[in-house]
Amino acid sequence: MATNPEPTHERCRARREGDFGWHIGTLLRAYEAAVAEVVADVPHGSRGYQVLDVVVHGDQPTQVALAAHLGIDRTVMTYLIDDLVEAGLVLREQSPTDRRARRVVATATGRALLAELERRVRAAEDSTMEALAPDEREVLRGLLRRVACGLRDIDVTGAGDPPVELPMAAVRS
Amino acid sequence: MATNPEPTHERCRARREGDFGWHIGTLLRAYEAAVAEVVADVPHGSRGYQVLDVVVHGDQPTQVALAAHLGIDRTVMTYLIDDLVEAGLVLREQSPTDRRARRVVATATGRALLAELERRVRAAEDSTMEALAPDEREVLRGLLRRVACGLRDIDVTGAGDPPVELPMAAVRS
DNA sequence: GACATATGATCTGCCAGACAACACATATCG
């Protein structure tokens, strides 16, 4: 790039409302990049972190549920958990109610590591929202949360997949 | 703002503020899925659509700029544009100012197809935000746009949203 | 002008992840 002092700043007059997909994609890529630095030590980086997070805070009963919740392929989840187990962060236990299933639980080490990482991840998240004022960030977080939660519920009926028939045993809560 | 009088969905009770990454990821996956149906005819699906969109509306002078803008690898961009050219949607022209560079321009066919698809994509986008009221969707779009533009050091001109006007009202989750 | 360096585009090779198909154990239902 030659005598072009200002080109790194793209102009926004070209950025229209129709760029919704670009906006989400850009945000997600920035988020991934920011978080990747923080969780570099966790096996499989941000994905491993997310799995650990759901294992600790979520209540996904099986590995399949875990995978579906995070949008990860179930065959990948096998290796992912393998490596988390090897790192001493989680354990595979036999599910007491279904001997086909493995209940993935966090070790003390895993919970401690997660607690430490959560703070840094939160900071990394905020760094991706630098353009917004603090209260606006909370608005964005709230809206995204409602959209994502709403999607999970309609996803069962709406998007391609046939309604998931829950076995009686699976009905918890 | 943490006060959550009645969560709309039981399953969402477990979803905390800390799930920002999960929320974005879920939204992006839903967006990709919804758009993929609409743009199935465009080579490489949603990615091809986004490239076409930027070619028509954007201001990216080279393929590298195009790739960087969309977060796509530059080597992939080559094949991507190859297929768009083969489909008759875009053309590679020699850049008048830099004979190394190729300026990618849309054909009439490409512009017509894009115009048609944009409407359907817009509808698909909205379908991913079913959980929000129309005015809330606009707030979300605006916030995402400012975040994404901020991440790319894009000057949010003209449209210059004043700070979100209904911050608290928007969060009724 | 000659030269070194930087950039745009392409190609090649390697690797991680998505995906399908299969196998096996077990659960559920008739």
Next chain:
DNA sequence: CGATATGTGTTGTCTGGCAGATCATATGTC
């Protein structure tokens, strides 16, 4: 008990991301 469905793991394939090399051209320096 038998049929079917589900959870998990394994294997193989395919696409895309990524690093490196190559070639053409542009730019800066002398």
